[in-house]
Amino acid sequence: MCQSGKMSENNSEKKERGISEVLGSVIIILIISVTIAILFATAWPIMDDVRGDVRERGIKDSFHSFKEMVDRTLVGVDPLMGIKFPLSGGMLYTNSSTKLLLGVYEWNSSNSSWDLIFSSSADYENVGKFAYDYDYEWGYLYEMGALIKWRGDYAKVISSPRITYLERTGGHRYLSLPIVIVEGDLSAGGEGTHEIQVSVLEVEPHDFYNVSVDLAIESDYPEAWYRFLNDIGMNVSIVGNRVTTFMRHYDEVHITYYRIRVQ
DSSP, X not given: OHHHHHHHHHHHHHHHHHHHHHHHHHHHHHHHHHHHHHHHHHHHHHHHHHHXXXXXXXXXXXHHHHHHHHHHHHXXXXXXXXXXXXXXXXXXXXXXXXXXXXXXXXXXXXXXXXXXXXXXXXXXXBOOEEEEEETTTEEEEEETTEEEEEXXXXXXXXXXXSOXXXXXXXXXXXXXXXXXXXXXXXXXXXXXXXXXXXXXXXXEEEEEEEEEEEEEEEOSOHHHHXXXXXXXXXXXXXXXXXXXXXXXXXXXXXXXXXXXXXX
């Protein structure tokens, strides 16, 4: 009887140890699973931010390279160049929404008035832009020789156009205004890369002396142009999507239209 009782006790102890080991394994698995879930939930936003930073950095670098490429193309260093853009889920496109309205006036002493001697015709009014848009959240664009970054409602010029404005003592002013007109019907989206080619279609210079000039830029990001033009001393106002300079006298004005195709 004693031997039988001891065997029963041993069996009972073995069963209890087995149950304890199973419960212990289950608890360990649960702890590991919970820990992994917490780590994943914590790390996912960080990983998403990193992916977003990498995506934007690639687009930013490509637009800077694009601007440098266009500048070289315009001065005749490279007549035709290409560059690859990482799409990264966004949209790369061209359109003609940006406009430049320009008037040059000469003093007519016979009737004591300023006569309009030059203005931007319809062919030169729509200067257009080349842009990247990521899900309507942020983007970059090239318009009128400037590189602009936007996020939400805020936009700024991050690489200046080749506009030169000088104001000397006595009200003597100098203006060099290169106007880059972007043409093309580019529209590319999704993932992967898209190769962009730029070619110069036309270069048209105009030189004026002792004239008055006014101009207005209509853009989807007028606040960027407003800050930039005021920073270089041109003294502009902004109403809606239009940035306007006050009509003023210049001793020397050089306006050059560059028409390029982006495809």
